[in-house]
Amino acid sequence: MAYVAIADRDHEVEHHDPQTFITKYIWSQDHKVIAIQYGLTSIFVGIIALCLSVMMRLQLGFPDNFDFITPESYYQFVTMHGMIMVVYLLTALFLGGFGNYLIPLMCGSRDMVFPFLNMVSYWVYLLSVIILVASFFVPGGATGAGWTLYPPQAIAAGTPGVDLGILLMLASLAVFIVAFTMGGLNYVTTVLQARCKGMTLMRMPLSVWGIFVATILGLLAFPALLVSAIMMLFDKVLLTSFFMPAMISAGENLSYSGGNPVLFQHLFWFFGHPEVYIVALPAFGIVSDILATHARKNIFGYRMMVWAILAIGGLSFVVWAHHMYVSGMNPYFGFFFATTTLIIAVPTALKVYNWVLTLWQGNIHLRVPMLFAIGFIFTFIHGGLTGLFLGNVTIDLPLSDTYFVVAHFHMVMGVSPVLVVFGAIYHWFPKITGKMYNETLGKWHFWMTFFGTYSIYLPMHYLGFLGVPRRYFAMGTTDFMPESAQTLNASITVSAIFVALTQLIFFYNMIVSIRSGKKADPNPWGATTLEWQTPDNPPKHGNWGHGGLPEVHRWAYDYSVPGYPDDFIPQNVPGSDEAPVGRDHGVEH
Amino acid sequence: MTITLIFIAGIMVTVIGWLFRQTINTQPWVATAADNAVSGRSLNTNSRTIGLATFLAVAVSLFGLFISAYNLRMQMPDWIPLADPDLLWVNTGVLVLASIAFQWTRGVAIKGSDKAVRIGLTLAGALTILFLFGQLVAWQGLQAAGNTMSRNPANAFFFLLTGIHGLHLLGGLWVWARSTIKVWTGADATSIRVSVELCTIYWHFLLLVWAVLFGMLLST
Numbered sequence: 001m002a003y004v005a006i007a008d009r010d011h012e013v014e015h016h017d018p019q020t021f022i023t024k025y026i027w028s029q030d031h032k033v034i035a036i037q038y039g040l041t042s043i044f045v046g047i048i049a050l051c052l053s054v055m056m057r058l059q060l061g062f063p064d065n066f067d068f069i070t071p072e073s074y075y076q077f078v079t080m081h082g083m084i085m086v087v088y089l090l091t092a093l094f095l096g097g098f099g100n101y102l103i104p105l106m107c108g109s110r111d112m113v114f115p116f117l118n119m120v121s122y123w124v125y126l127l128s129v130i131i132l133v134a135s136f137f138v139p140g141g142a143t144g145a146g147w148t149l150y151p152p153q154a155i156a157a158g159t160p161g162v163d164l165g166i167l168l169m170l171a172s173l174a175v176f177i178v179a180f181t182m183g184g185l186n187y188v189t190t191v192l193q194a195r196c197k198g199m200t201l202m203r204m205p206l207s208v209w210g211i212f213v214a215t216i217l218g219l220l221a222f223p224a225l226l227v228s229a230i231m232m233l234f235d236k237v238l239l240t241s242f243f244m245p246a247m248i249s250a251g252e253n254l255s256y257s258g259g260n261p262v263l264f265q266h267l268f269w270f271f272g273h274p275e276v277y278i279v280a281l282p283a284f285g286i287v288s289d290i291l292a293t294h295a296r297k298n299i300f301g302y303r304m305m306v307w308a309i310l311a312i313g314g315l316s317f318v319v320w321a322h323h324m325y326v327s328g329m330n331p332y333f334g335f336f337f338a339t340t341t342l343i344i345a346v347p348t349a350l351k352v353y354n355w356v357l358t359l360w361q362g363n364i365h366l367r368v369p370m371l372f373a374i375g376f377i378f379t380f381i382h383g384g385l386t387g388l389f390l391g392n393v394t395i396d397l398p399l400s401d402t403y404f405v406v407a408h409f410h411m412v413m414g415v416s417p418v419l420v421v422f423g424a425i426y427h428w429f430p431k432i433t434g435k436m437y438n439e440t441l442g443k444w445h446f447w448m449t450f451f452g453t454y455s456i457y458l459p460m461h462y463l464g465f466l467g468v469p470r471r472y473f474a475m476g477t478t479d480f481m482p483e484s485a486q487t488l489n490a491s492i493t494v495s496a497i498f499v500a501l502t503q504l505i506f507f508y509n510m511i512v513s514i515r516s517g518k519k520a521d522p523n524p525w526g527a528t529t530l531e532w533q534t535p536d537n538p539p540k541h542g543n544w545g546h547g548g549l550p551e552v553h554r555w556a557y558d559y560s561v562p563g564y565p566d567d568f569i570p571q572n573v574p575g576s577d578e579a580p581v582g583r584d585h586g587v588e589h
Numbered sequence: 590m591t592i593t594l595i596f597i598a599g600i601m602v603t604v605i606g607w608l609f610r611q612t613i614n615t616q617p618w619v620a621t622a623a624d625n626a627v628s629g630r631s632l633n634t635n636s637r638t639i640g641l642a643t644f645l646a647v648a649v650s651l652f653g654l655f656i657s658a659y660n661l662r663m664q665m666p667d668w669i670p671l672a673d674p675d676l677l678w679v680n681t682g683v684l685v686l687a688s689i690a691f692q693w694t695r696g697v698a699i700k701g702s703d704k705a706v707r708i709g710l711t712l713a714g715a716l717t718i719l720f721l722f723g724q725l726v727a728w729q730g731l732q733a734a735g736n737t738m739s740r741n742p743a744n745a746f747f748f749l750l751t752g753i754h755g756l757h758l759l760g761g762l763w764v765w766a767r768s769t770i771k772v773w774t775g776a777d778a779t780s781i782r783v784s785v786e787l788c789t790i791y792w793h794f795l796l797l798v799w800a801v802l803f804g805m806l807l808s809t
Contacts (some may be wrong), residue, residue: 021638086803107629108629113636114636114640181644181647184643184647185640185643185644186640188639188643189636189639189640189643192630192631192632192639193630193631193636194629194630194636194641195629195630195631196629197625197626197627197628197629198625198626198627198629199627199629200615200617200624201608201611201612201631202611202612202615202628203624216604219643219647219650220597220600220601220646220650221650222648223595223647223650223651223654224650224654226651227651227654227655227658229747230753231658231749234738234749238738238739238745239738239739240738240739241667241739241742241745242658242662242745244741255739257667258665258666258667258668258742259665259742260661260662260665263658263661263662266590266661267658268656270590270593270654291708298618302617302618302689303612303615303617306612307609307612309607310605310609313601314601314602314605317594317597317598317601318594381684444691476801480737505679535631552625553620553625554620555617555618555620558618559619574693575620579651
């Protein structure tokens with residue numbers, strides 16, 4: 001039989017549920033199982049990256065106390081921490097994990113459009129993770145080139161892991177991009193073609209919008225990373241000179257000549273900047289849904305939120321050179337990129353105002369997901385504001401490569417998305433597992449993580465103002481760094497260890513709850529979106545049982561509708577006469 | 590990077606413009622019967638076509654970035670233009686024929702003529718394999734003449750660009766092989782009609798990419 005994509009099948013075709021353990025949980029084509037596979041794998045590498053950051057902090061806080069941290073291994077920790085967190089954890093978790101789980105359920109379809117491709121996507125992703133982790137164990141160890149992998153030092157002697165480490169890193173990235181592309185084709189096509197009846201684009205929850213646009217960005221931006229990885233592989237293996245200039249290494253002339261290292265930087269950041277939004281847009285979407293649900297209020301300015309996502313997506317392609325102000329560029333070029341960078345603040349700020357206005361006069365329930373979502377607003381405003389500093393060329397120059405930058409990007413794309421990840425896990429845990437977690441432990445987890453991360457990153461801004469450089473193994477003694485800088489560093493390390501240990505509460509809570517948690521209500525938060533309306537909890541293969549696909553009769557934010565007994569109306573509940581139902585216009589639209 | 594920017598801007602303007610048109614005149618908070626009747630399929634075509642179109646956007650981005658890198662690297666003083674082998678003209682002709690063969694096969698597949706589809710598919714695939722073989726011969730000639738990759742960036746780009754283009758064709762041949770095996774083992778033409786249509790689009794696309802790459806290699 002010819003292969004027919006899910007969206008093109010007759011919707012009521014009987015579903016053959018997978019029978020054996022292997023087809024059900026290992027070689028599964030069910031988007032929910034694949035989502036969990038993606039999620040667990042990415043969290044697993046995330047834990048490795050977390051441990052690496054603790055090792056870095058040990059060295060920075062208490063230099064020369066730990067024999068197992070050499071300058072070489074320190075650079076390997078820095079590099080792998082950054083790369084894993086940005087690509088293998090956050091990108092994979094938001095798109096492969098939440099994207100896979102939420103898109104079909106929220107759009108009211110039975111599965112992704114290309115389930116087989118979806119399965120392959122996960123296994124290729126797993127392969128990329130295995131290659132990545134393998135690089136720790138090869139002779140010379142993982143690469144220590146920094147997560148940006150700038151040539152010439154990434155492939156020049158003297159950098160840790162210059163032999164096999166960098167090769168495996170580049171190969172792993174190329175494999176990851178293949179995996180992402182296969183997943184991305186699915187997410188885009190599913191959103192466009194496999195929504196259920198009545199689900200117009202503008203009735204989709206913002207989570208789907210965020211994931212959808214982030215996927216488009218990823219599909220267009222990841223090729224830049226692929227191009228730079230391939231060309232650097234050639235420079236390394238075949239001794240071409242795409243990026244490598246003429247160099248003398250250990251008194252010897254290398255065979256390279258004439259290459260352009262800045263070309264790599266352009267390619268890398270052409271991927272690297274959209275990557276920030278590949279991580280941020282799904283977080284924006286998910287936060288919007290969590291806030292609306294737990295504030296029992298429709299999201300403020302839904303259309304503006306959608307357009308802001310689109311605007312941020314478009315603009316994210318024209319700001320990349322703001323990562324390269326210190327690489328030397330024409331001042332007009334710098335002016336252009338500073339301007340576009342600051343323009344992005346407009347739709348972003350619009351989203352922040354709308355989140356805050358959603359809370360205003362809402363019926364706020366401070367449950368665990370809501371705490372994380374509100375925490376995100378704080379950390380995101382904080383990280384966003386320092387972004388305005390760094391977006392200006394003149395302010396960026398002195399602050400570049402200091403701890404101010406480290407503090408900025410950890411607040412804006414480290415802590416903020418991770419808070420959303422936790423919020424999302426707590427929010428959808430009852431749906432994914434059918435069990436309820438311990439709320440008290442969840443709240444402890446939030447407060448300790450929230451204050452802990454602030455006590456890590458807030459002081460880093462001051463270190464940056466002092467001029468403490470990032471990426472240094474040891475600071476030595478200088479005139480401009482007072483001794484208190486080292487004391488501050490020690491305190492940051494203590495906080496970092498505290499935050500890392502705090503995550504044990506989370507894992508304990510999750511594991512115990514999956515094993516022996518209370519059975520969860522199918523819709524514990526009283527949410528309107530379709531994933532909470534499935535006939536089974538957790539939803540089974542095919543999502544909607546044998547009763548046919550849901551039909552959507554309203555948008556995703558009918559909370560606290562006047563004249564309606566409940567404070568929410570699920571999207572699949574018909575209106576009384578199919579006319580506008582009990583809407584109170586003029587509140588904010 | 591200007592070239593890539595133009596490509597990406599084109600794609601983004603199309604995508605965002607289309608999405609904006611879908612969303613501009615709506616009041617999603619008002620539940621209307623018209624919205625309730627929407628089928629949930631945004632485009633009136635099958636999903637595999639959309640999947641392919643999305644993939645082509647990815648490929649445009651990939652090749653656009655390679656072309657940008659080519660143009661930036663070309664400006665460095667050590668660039669020595671490569672005299673492209675004449676064989677490439679022949680190869681180009683073969684690839685054009687492959688595209689024509691696919692176009693013809695597409696026509697007969699829609700008509701449902703099993704025998705013609707078998708012949709057309711086989712011919713199109715054979716021509717493509719011939720093209721790839723010709724590219725390999727051209728590579729060999731360059732290598733034999735001492736024009737190795739590490740000698741000059743122009744050489745390196747030649748091998749890189751032709752190689753990446755060839756890999757895309759190989760990927761297409763995988764889909765082609767599946768369909769061809771099917772028709773030769775008794776499946777009827779209608780069952781692979783969509784595959785043939787998609788292959789045709791893909792081959793035309795790769796012919797266009799090759800024309801751009803070849804033109805660029807020739808002129809620099």
